[in-house]
Amino acid sequence: MMASEQAPGRDALAGARRVVVKIGSALLTNDGRGLDEAAIGGWVDQIAELHRRGIEVVLVSSGAVAAGMVRLGWQARPSAVHALQAAAAVGQNVLTECYEGHFDRHGVLTAQILLTHDDLSNRKRYLNARSALRTLVELRVVPVVNENDTVVTDEIRFGDNDTLGALVANLLEADALIILTDQEGLFDADPRHNPEASLIPEARADDARLTAMAGGGGALGRGGMATKVRAARLAARSGTVTAIASGRQPDVLTRLAEGERLGTLLRPEQAPIAARKRWLAGQLQVRGRLTLDAGAVTVLRERGSSLLPVGVKALSGGFVRGDMVECVDEQGQRIAKGLINYGADDAARILGKPSHQIESLLGYMEAPELIHRDNLVVI
Numbered sequence: 001m002m003a004s005e006q007a008p009g010r011d012a013l014a015g016a017r018r019v020v021v022k023i024g025s026a027l028l029t030n031d032g033r034g035l036d037e038a039a040i041g042g043w044v045d046q047i048a049e050l051h052r053r054g055i056e057v058v059l060v061s062s063g064a065v066a067a068g069m070v071r072l073g074w075q076a077r078p079s080a081v082h083a084l085q086a087a088a089a090v091g092q093n094v095l096t097e098c099y100e101g102h103f104d105r106h107g108v109l110t111a112q113i114l115l116t117h118d119d120l121s122n123r124k125r126y127l128n129a130r131s132a133l134r135t136l137v138e139l140r141v142v143p144v145v146n147e148n149d150t151v152v153t154d155e156i157r158f159g160d161n162d163t164l165g166a167l168v169a170n171l172l173e174a175d176a177l178i179i180l181t182d183q184e185g186l187f188d189a190d191p192r193h194n195p196e197a198s199l200i201p202e203a204r205a206d207d208a209r210l211t212a213m214a215g216g217g218g219a220l221g222r223g224g225m226a227t228k229v230r231a232a233r234l235a236a237r238s239g240t241v242t243a244i245a246s247g248r249q250p251d252v253l254t255r256l257a258e259g260e261r262l263g264t265l266l267r268p269e270q271a272p273i274a275a276r277k278r279w280l281a282g283q284l285q286v287r288g289r290l291t292l293d294a295g296a297v298t299v300l301r302e303r304g305s306s307l308l309p310v311g312v313k314a315l316s317g318g319f320v321r322g323d324m325v326e327c328v329d330e331q332g333q334r335i336a337k338g339l340i341n342y343g344a345d346d347a348a349r350i351l352g353k354p355s356h357q358i359e360s361l362l363g364y365m366e367a368p369e370l371i372h373r374d375n376l377v378v379i
């Protein structure tokens with residue numbers, strides 16, 4: 001993670017330790033004829049190279065519906081929801097197999113993660129998805145994420161994977177989100193309809209003028225540039241920079257990771273840490289309260305440590321795992337807010353106890369800390 005207090009620019013890509021790469025349908029599918037296996041092999045080679053350099057990569061890949069259609073021998077994209085769901089179910093297998101085969105050439109393990117809107121909006125599931133993804137990247141596995149198209153309905157779908165990519169970047173507090181598409185980047189007008197359009201090399205993600213420039217998608221893609229600009233804004237909430245670039249540029253990922261000026265860079269207005277913490281603080285309603293002893297107050301304030309059960313004297317509220325709770329000192333003064341790893345009943349049983357006793361007290365251990373420092377905002 002970058003510790004810089006400067007709002008990041010191109011250098012953020014060069015210094016990125018954790019990157020979400022999103023590959024869109026327009027690029028992945030051979031004009032709707034199925035997956036472009038050779039191109040996929042090329043992106044996998046680059047991701048494996050980043051991986052070798054110690055960069056953690058999470059891949060968000062579209063293409064399930066298109067690949068499923070080909071396997072099922074369907075010529076036209078169906079409109080009925082259940083038919084799309086069936087195509088996605090068949091195609092997701094094809095997609096997974098394709099990535100696995102290519103990553104295997106590099107000895108890199110992959111994992112399939114299918115998410116729905118609920119997984120990211122429900123607090124408990126949000127934390128679960130986050131722990132699973134974090135564990136995978138720590139194990140040096142490359143998670144391959146897509147929307148769980150087989151179970152989502154129109155009302156609850158993300159629809160485009162740009163939004164999903166941004167939410168995954170928030171979830172992992174990624175340094176960068178790289179969106180690969182079929183254009184060189186964001187132009188000041190849709191280049192499909194305006195041959196004179198020119199590329200925007202860099203802008204602030206929250207620049208209101210971008211919305212007017214970004215149009216809808218092509219025949220295969222879903223969101224076009226409009227959803228990419230919106231995704232950059234979402235990503236910026238956790239201090240993540242977004243690059244939009246052409247997946248057809250040779251070595252696009254490794255070149256971007258070296259800070260080369262390719263495509264469009266949309267940067268957050270705030271330094272990553274400040275943005276991340278503000279995002280966390282603004283996110284959720286407070287559901288409970290923990291009273292900390294003086295030692296815990298000091299380590300939270302002065303060392304930015306995680307909150308361990310041993311430093312908590314009392315609690316109140318009917319919170320569940322993943323809820324936001326506030327932390328106060330013994331005089332009732334607010335010290336911090338954060339996402340708690342244990343529900344109120346279990347938290348009550350481990351208060352004041354050293355973390356190595358959690359397992360014997362509860363019969364399981366979710367985490368050694370009550371609130372991890374990444375989920376904690378000191379006020």
Ligand SMILES: Nc1ncnc2c1ncn2[C@@H]1O[C@H](COP(=O)(O)OP(=O)(O)O)[C@@H](O)[C@H]1O
Pocket residue numbers: 023024025026027180181182183185186187188189190191192213214215216217218219220221222223224225226
């Ligand atoms: N201002 C713009 N600059 C670049 N491309 C644009 C712009 N407005 C709309 N587009 C369209 O967005 C398309 C890429 O989005 P989309 O089709 O959704 O692809 P993907 O599947 O990669 O997400 C481009 O092919 C282009 O026609």
Ligand SMILES: N[C@@H](CCC(=O)OP(=O)(O)O)C(=O)O
Pocket residue numbers: 023024025026061062063064065066088146147149159160161162217220221222223224
């Ligand atoms: N989840 C869908 C893809 C959604 C989609 O096409 O998104 P995008 O690549 O952003 O235009 C699939 O795998 O077919």
